[in-house]
Amino acid sequence: MEKNKKIVVYGSILSFLIASALFVYTVYASNMLSYLSSDPKACINCHTMNSAYATWEKSSHKNVAGCVDCHLPVGDAVAKYKAKAIDGWNHSVAFTLNTYKNNIHISDDGASRVQANCVRCHASENATLKMNADKYHSEEVGSLENGRKCWECHKFVPHGKVRSLTSTPYNLGVKEKE
Structure with missing residues (x-):
């Protein structure tokens, strides 16, 4: 025994x-520990995000906002890491099971976070638009208050006009400097 x-x-x-x-x-x-950082390169550990990274890298937002600045809650660390964990899980499942499409679409929760961050960063522009709504928006088009998202007009910011896994210009991934 x-x-x-x-x-x-x-x-x-x-x-x-x-x-x-x-x-x-x-x-x-x-590269699991890289996901705890705010480095945009962490988002391209999985090749499916290369098109998003490549188009953001050529955008006006590159020098002022990284992926987490737009796509995650700001100011609440618990909400930020909760969203990061949920998105990370969903991304890893989609990647592992190959259930994503060539054109990746943002979730409703992700879209709400991005919208909140657009408004937060561009608060002065939003105030100007609200004051001059009659000049910039017709009654037919509406305003931010009635559910429109910023990217309905600014759809090519910051990810460009052509974006899919197979057709994005410069979508060769990130090459480290030697």
Whole structure:
């Protein structure tokens, strides 16, 4: 009976070490820790986001706003990392199961976050538009208050006109400087 206990103990230790090694390898291979940062390059660890990165990199927003500035809640660390975890999970499932399309569409929750961040960053422009609504918006078009999103008019900012996994110009990924 003593020999069986040793086998169980050694087997348990070996199983734990193998599981730990696989976990460490997964963290390393997936660049998992990079997702805790605000570096836009973290968003292209998965090649499906290369078109979004390539078009953002050529945009007017490149020097003032990174991916997390537009796509995640600002000011509340818990909400930010919760959104990051949910989006990361959804992205990894879609990538692993190959259920995404060539033209990636933002979720309703993601669109709400982006809209809130557009309004937050461009508050002075929004105030001007509201004061001069009769000059900039007709009654037919409406205003931000009735559910329109900023990108309904500014749809090519910051991700450009042509954007899909197969047709984005300069979508060759990021090359590290040598």
